[in-house]
Amino acid sequence: MSDPEIESPNTASSTSQLLSPVWMSKLERMELVSRKIFRGRMKGERRSTRKGQSVEFADFRNYVPGDDLRFIDWNLFARLDRLYLKLFLEEEDLHVSVIIDDTPSMHFGSPSKLWAASQIAASLGYIGLCRGDRVSLSSFQSTKPQVSRGRSNTSRMLSGLTEIHDASLASMSKSKPTGSQTNTKSLIGFNAAMKAFCSRNTGKGIIVVVSDLMDKNGYEAGLKMLLAKELDIFVIHLLSPEEISPTITGDLKLVDCEDGDSREVSISAPMLTRYQKTLAGFIATARDFCQRRGIAYVYTKSDASVETLIEQYLRLRGLVR
Amino acid sequence: MTWINSLSAIQWIVLLSVPPLIVALYFLKLKRLSIDVPSTYLWRKTIEDSHVNSLWQRLRRSLLLLLQLLFVAAIIFACLRPGWSSSQNIGQRSILLIDNSASMTATDVIPNRIDVAKTKAKEIVRSMTGNDVAMVIAFSDRADIQQGFTGDRNRLIAAIDNIPATSRTTDLNEAMRAAAGLANPGRVSFDGMNDIQVAEALPATVNLFSDGGFLSLTDFNLGNLSVRYVPIGSEKISNVAIVAFSILRNEERPDEIQAYARVASYGEKALEVSASLYLDDALIDAVNIKIEPDKEAGVTFDLASTDTTRGVFRLVLDHDDQLLVDNTAYAVTRPVKPGNVLLVTSGNKPLEKSVETAAVQSIASVRIVDPSILIDEAESERLFQSGDVDLVIFDQCRPQRMPSANTLMIAATPPTGDWSLGEVTGPVNLIDLDRTHPMMEFLELGSVGIVEGQAVTPPEGGKVLMRADIGSVFAIAPRGPYQDAVLGFGIVRQSDKGTELNTDWVRKRSFPLFIYGCIDFLSGGVTQQTAITVQPGQPISLVLPSRFSGFNVVGPNGIKSSIEPTPGGQHVFTSAESIGVYRVQASSQAAAATDNMTLTNTHSQANNKTIDFFTSNLFSPLESNIATAPDLSIGGEKVAGLVGKSPTRIEYWRWLLSAGLCLVVFEWFIYHRRH
Numbered sequence: 003m004s005d006p007e008i009e010s011p012n013t014a015s016s017t018s019q020l021l022s023p024v025w026m027s028k029l030e031r032m033e034l035v036s037r038k039i040f041r042g043r044m045k046g047e048r049r050s051t052r053k054g055q056s057v058e059f060a061d062f063r064n065y066v067p068g069d070d071l072r073f074i075d076w077n078l079f080a081r082l083d084r085l086y087l088k089l090f091l092e093e094e095d096l097h098v099s100v101i102i103d104d105t106p107s108m109h110f111g112s113p114s115k116l117w118a119a120s121q122i123a124a125s126l127g128y129i130g131l132c133r134g135d136r137v138s139l140s141s142f143q144s145t146k147p148q149v150s151r152g153r154s155n156t157s158r159m160l161s162g163l164t165e166i167h168d169a170s171l172a173s174m175s176k177s178k179p180t181g182s183q184t185n186t187k188s189l190i191g192f193n194a195a196m197k198a199f200c201s202r203n204t205g206k207g208i209i210v211v212v213s214d215l216m217d218k219n220g221y222e223a224g225l226k227m228l229l230a231k232e233l234d235i236f237v238i239h240l241l242s243p244e245e246i247s248p249t250i251t252g253d254l255k256l257v258d259c260e261d262g263d264s265r266e267v268s269i270s271a272p273m274l275t276r277y278q279k280t281l282a283g284f285i286a287t288a289r290d291f292c293q294r295r296g297i298a299y300v301y302t303k304s305d306a307s308v309e310t311l312i313e314q315y316l317r318l319r320g321l322v323r
Numbered sequence: 324m325t326w327i328n329s330l331s332a333i334q335w336i337v338l339l340s341v342p343p344l345i346v347a348l349y350f351l352k353l354k355r356l357s358i359d360v361p362s363t364y365l366w367r368k369t370i371e372d373s374h375v376n377s378l379w380q381r382l383r384r385s386l387l388l389l390l391q392l393l394f395v396a397a398i399i400f401a402c403l404r405p406g407w408s409s410s411q412n413i414g415q416r417s418i419l420l421i422d423n424s425a426s427m428t429a430t431d432v433i434p435n436r437i438d439v440a441k442t443k444a445k446e447i448v449r450s451m452t453g454n455d456v457a458m459v460i461a462f463s464d465r466a467d468i469q470q471g472f473t474g475d476r477n478r479l480i481a482a483i484d485n486i487p488a489t490s491r492t493t494d495l496n497e498a499m500r501a502a503a504g505l506a507n508p509g510r511v512s513f514d515g516m517n518d519i520q521v522a523e524a525l526p527a528t529v530n531l532f533s534d535g536g537f538l539s540l541t542d543f544n545l546g547n548l549s550v551r552y553v554p555i556g557s558e559k560i561s562n563v564a565i566v567a568f569s570i571l572r573n574e575e576r577p578d579e580i581q582a583y584a585r586v587a588s589y590g591e592k593a594l595e596v597s598a599s600l601y602l603d604d605a606l607i608d609a610v611n612i613k614i615e616p617d618k619e620a621g622v623t624f625d626l627a628s629t630d631t632t633r634g635v636f637r638l639v640l641d642h643d644d645q646l647l648v649d650n651t652a653y654a655v656t657r658p659v660k661p662g663n664v665l666l667v668t669s670g671n672k673p674l675e676k677s678v679e680t681a682a683v684q685s686i687a688s689v690r691i692v693d694p695s696i697l698i699d700e701a702e703s704e705r706l707f708q709s710g711d712v713d714l715v716i717f718d719q720c721r722p723q724r725m726p727s728a729n730t731l732m733i734a735a736t737p738p739t740g741d742w743s744l745g746e747v748t749g750p751v752n753l754i755d756l757d758r759t760h761p762m763m764e765f766l767e768l769g770s771v772g773i774v775e776g777q778a779v780t781p782p783e784g785g786k787v788l789m790r791a792d793i794g795s796v797f798a799i800a801p802r803g804p805y806q807d808a809v810l811g812f813g814i815v816r817q818s819d820k821g822t823e824l825n826t827d828w829v830r831k832r833s834f835p836l837f838i839y840g841c842i843d844f845l846s847g848g849v850t851q852q853t854a855i856t857v858q859p860g861q862p863i864s865l866v867l868p869s870r871f872s873g874f875n876v877v878g879p880n881g882i883k884s885s886i887e888p889t890p891g892g893q894h895v896f897t898s899a900e901s902i903g904v905y906r907v908q909a910s911s912q913a914a915a916a917t918d919n920m921t922l923t924n925t926h927s928q929a930n931n932k933t934i935d936f937f938t939s940n941l942f943s944p945l946e947s948n949i950a951t952a953p954d955l956s957i958g959g960e961k962v963a964g965l966v967g968k969s970p971t972r973i974e975y976w977r978w979l980l981s982a983g984l985c986l987v988v989f990e991w992f993i994y995h996r997r998h
Contacts, residue, residue: 106361108361110360110361214362216364217364218364253355254356254358255355257359258360258361259359260361265363265366265367265370266355267366280365280368280369
């Protein structure tokens with residue numbers, strides 16, 4: 003497995019690489035769909051369970067003193083001589099949160115998993131911004147999520163993503179000289195990141211977690227916390243081609259880039275076959291865990307096209323319409 | 324299960340060091356390439372090696388290491404040649420009899436016969452299989468068991484390699500008896516019981532590597548032995564040998580000596596060889612000898628004008644043939660030395676007169692002393708034990724200890740107690756003489772009258788030379804290297820009238836003749852003109868004067884063997900292995916005399932005086948005839964020689980084993996170099 007690419011692309015170019023103009027134009031025609039209807043905080047473009055002011059009729063109800071006289075259906079009063087109030091569906095905004103796993107393991111692959119995750123986040127965020135949704139981007143290591151709304155905040159969102167990417171690269175290159183042993187204490191794992199997210203966000207909405215799920219403490223507890231918040235959860239399981247089909251052989255000392263754990267292995271063809279089985283089991287376990295709990299699970303590779311992912315897989319899972 | 328060791332100690336050490344080497348390589352080689360991975364999460368699950376760094380985890384995980392250790396273990400196991408004894412796998416017992424006599428140094432085969440015999444014997448050892456065992460016996464005129472029965476091929480081959488070439492003659496008898504020791508065990512019988520075989524008979528095959536140059540064994544029962552005779556030597560032989568060489572005095576002219584030699588030719592062609600005679604390394608004569616095949620020729624050298632009081636003669640055949648050891652012969656002449664006689668008498672005119680005759684004076688110098696010296700122990704010791712005296716005549720007296728010399732005792736017995744004298748009776752009438760004895764030659768004693776005398780009884784081994792009506796009155800018996808003669812009656816006797824004759828023998832002609840004969844025989848002055856010669860390896864008995872504190876024997880190759888003196892003065896020297904002249908030197912540096920004779924080889928450079936010589940010569944027509952016998956006769960059975968090469972099995976497993984080990988090391992090298 004090759005060393006992670008730690009070159010930091012400049013912000014301008016990285017922004018253009020994250021979202022190409024052609025792709026942006028395609029994204030503008032899409033919208034994020036939640037399988038649940040949530041109450042928003044602000045007036046938006048989505049129907050709410052609340053009745054409010056919109057063009058879409060909802061119901062009638064008897065007039066009670068104090069109601070807004072503008073919503074009385076005068077045609078009915080003329081026919082029935084009784085006062086009825088016309089109710090319309092309220093349209094509210096959607097909360098879309100994208101959490102990117104930016105642990106050192108995400109720097110592996112060509113292109114790196116972090117880069118692919120950033121592209122996914124940028125694409126989903128851009129859809130949300132175009133539709134006036136509240137888009138919150140955060141990473142495992144970042145303490146403050148970047149919240150933006152409205153299409154005009156596109157460049158701000160993209161630069162936020164680039165910052166996440168660069169910050170992660172910087173922290174990794176900082177830990178490199180000290181050896182393979184990364185400062186594991188300061189590293190926030192999957193479960194801790196989910197816990198932090200839940201404590202920060204009280205509202206409902208869509209949450210998209212882009213991660214390789216390779217946390218030795220597991221990912222189940224974190225996902226269960228999100229489930230408890232009644233969020234519409236999407237897990238995009240991102241692996242690099244080098245993880246899926248390792249090209250290494252011989253007597254090696256494999257060093258975990260996150261916790262410095264080393265394993266001495268003699269990699270041979272039977273060993274690789276066993277690895278493939280383990281990997282298949284790992285993916286199947288994650289998919290099964292998600293499906294049992296109503297979490298949408300999408301498995302993808304870092305070298306797969308983000309267009310295919312958004313247009314086909316996420317549309318199939320109902321996240322994008 | 325039985326095991327057979329196939330490797331030597333060094334080879335075992337090398338082989339057993341391979342497994343630790345492989346394990347050491349396994350641990351030392353692994354400077355594993357360190358690679359960063361996103362997570363060892365999946366790898367950990369794959370290899371389940373939470374304790375991969377522990378020793379056993381490492382060993383357990385390396386299939387390659389385990390396979391290689393198994394491979395080496397299998398090789399070690401195979402080298403022990405495990406096997407189970409079964410009825411179908413009876414190991415053969417072989418006895419390798421290798422002739423290392425003089426004839427085996429012949430060079431008719433390359434490099435020589437003994438090396439060819441060793442090579443063939445080693446082929447048999449290498450072709451041994453399974454439980455086969457063998458023993459190695461080298462034989463010449465004696466048999467040396469170089470290695471007892473063993474299945475260890477390395478020990479057998481080492482024993483074969485250690486067999487030296489000798490110049491000895493050949494006698495198969497002892498070797499065959501040694502070989503038959505286990506095959507034909509002896510039998511014991513107890514009172515009232517039948518014979519019991521002392522051990523189980525173990526049949527064996529005798530592989531006899533020889534040229535067959537020995538006498539047939541007629542009184543030998545092969546029993547359980549089967550003999551394979553491997554003749555060593557070629558059909559084309561050519562050898563000329565000196566089979567006899569001696570230096571003798573011309574009987575007519577005692578001052579002159581002659582050298583006689585017999586030269587034999589063994590081969591197909593008539594030869595003409597020149598024989599050169601050297602005296603102390605100076606050529607004094609040479610002759611050409613024509614010899615027909617398988618015939619002998621005599622050659623005589625007249626050495627009238629040569630000063631030959633003492634000298635080393637060397638006869639050399641100037642002919643380069645296939646056996647060189649018999650082309651040279653040695654002889655040493657001894658000086659003419661009159662005998663040294665001591666007459667101990669208190670007054671015996673007839674006897675004193677008889678030792679003063681011209682004839683006696685020509686062969687010995689006689690000193691007369693009084694018996695009173697016998698009382699002085701130191702003086703008598705000095706006189707008798709010095710070794711200078713050849714004969715002591717005790718006239719009616721006897722010493723406290725017998726001298727280191729021959730003795731003639733008149734009317735007395737040695738103090739040793741094994742002689743006995745009867746009662747004094749008279750008169751004594753002589754009946755018979757043993758005229759065959761040198762002392763009694765030409766004696767006529769028929770009319771001799773003796774007043775009184777005693778019967779003499781010699782100890783065991785003694786010989787009665789004169790008998791009378793009272794029994795034996797003159798006898799001789801050996802005492803170690805010396806001889807004691809005892810006369811049972813005195814020449815004179817003491818009576819009331821003083822000293823008077825006891826016999827009228829003194830008035831007869833035979834008395835001085837008897838005294839001359841006794842002195843000639845017992846003093847032995849001029850009897851031996853040439854030094855003794857022995858065949859190589861044969862023991863030689865030396866009588867050496869005891870006045871020296873020690874002796875050295877210097878061989879032809881310069882090696883000194885020291886001999887401790889013995890009270891009797893007789894020594895047996897057994898180390899005359901090489902052909903040549905041996906000098907006996909009196910040593911003043913040797914240790915004090917002990918009762919036992921010991922021989923130790925030294926290279927001491929002490930400046931010693933040569934007191935005697937002896938020579939060692941082959942002189943064996945059987946050895947010199949290097950024609951290879953096509954068959955042998957042992958115990959009446961004819962054993963045909965194996966013609967051509969005997970089928971042997973050449974094993975390559977050691978090479979394959981080495982190749983396998985090299986392969987393992989090479990594999991490790993390549994495997995680890997890849998990383």
